[in-house]
Amino acid sequence: MARLDDTSGYLIAPQPGVQRLTRAVSGTDQTGAAIDLTVVEERPLTIYLNAREIVTAMTIGDYPEYLALGFLRNQGMLSDADTVTSVDYDDDLEVVVVRTAVETDHEAKLQKKTRTSGCAVGTVFGDMMDGLADVQLPATPVRTSDLYALAATISRTPSLYLEAGAIHGTVLCQGNRPLVYMEDVGRHNAVDKIAGWMLSEGISADDKVLYTTGRLTSEMVIKTALMGIPTLASRSGFTAWGVEIAQQVGLTLIGRMKGQRFVCLAGESRLIRDADPATVADEPRKSGRKGATA
Structure with a gap:
């Protein structure tokens, strides 16, 4: 098992x-005693695509270039046919x-701008199902031994969540x-x-x-499907539409x-x-919720 300080x-x-x-x-x-806390910072980040202002997102401020590229790609505003010539960040x-290289046709997307129910008010553009009809996810198998190992390592990794809370984490994994x-x-x-x-x-x-x-x-x-990743896992639960879409596109959803x-x-x-659950350290079950299993 990974050490609590091991990020190598x-x-x-x-x-x-x-x-x-x-x-x-x-x-x-709660007793009135003085307490010092570490809390996560929030700061605005405005994303432009060429000369067009697209969105201002609230973020912690790390990896702004990756956030901008990923946001535009996941909203369908950058396609495989688009050549990115530069990504410039101004900290001030x-x-x-x-x-x-060539101006993109994203005005129609801007006209159909909507907000989602996600934390920090996520933003999507137009029909959320755009592009899914062409998605063909690989039928990549996933080992339960790998899932258990990933969960154990990730839960013990030093993070802002462990230090300050009020934050979400997402991890790209292989095996x-x-x-x-x-x-x-x-x-x-x-x-x-x-x-x-x-x-x-250029990661596959x-x-x-x-x-x-x-x-x-x-x-x-x-x-996840539009990124081409065949497996999505979480400690948290599901929504019915999320499950339905995963079944439609061939995504393994855990x-x-x-x-x-x-x-x-x-x-x-x-x-x-390939792993016996009995050999994995368990977590206490939560009580008080009818039919709760996790």
Whole structure:
């Protein structure tokens, strides 16, 4: 099992020690006693595509270039046919400008701008199902031994969540190895950072697993599918539409993953059950919720 301070296997690991990502604040607890806390910073980031302002997102401020690239790609505003010529970040203005070789046709997307129910008010453009008809995810098998190993490593990785809370994490994994661990105030931002890193580095998605601390909603499933990643896993639960879309696009969807337990609601045929759950350390079950299993 990974040590609590071991991030050597990551290509990009969380940065709980970076001061600009958190702030110390003082308050009082339930008894009136003074208490000092570390809380996560929020700051605006405005994303431009060529000369057009697209959106201002609230973010913790790390990896702004990856966030901008991933956001534009996941919203369908950058396609495989578009050549990105530069990604420029101005720290003083808190602006990222993504430039392409040829102007993109994104005005129609802007006209259909909508908000989602995601944390930190995620933003999508137009019909969320755009592009899914052409998605063909590889039928990549996933070993339960790898899933257990990933969950154990990720839960023990030093992170902003462990230090300050109020944040979501998303991890790109391969086999039993977590590769890139991104955090942000909104789970959508964390996913977009991973998408931007993959686009920038030319990383194949066919053999990857995306692990998230957030809920498995329709938008999380859609983003994962559009990124070409065949497996999505989480400690949290599902929405019905998220499950339905995962079944339609052939995504392996695993949630409520805590200790020995998990639930697979799509892609069961691609699971290789090569680990005995009895050999995995369990977590206490929560009580007080009718029919609760995780």
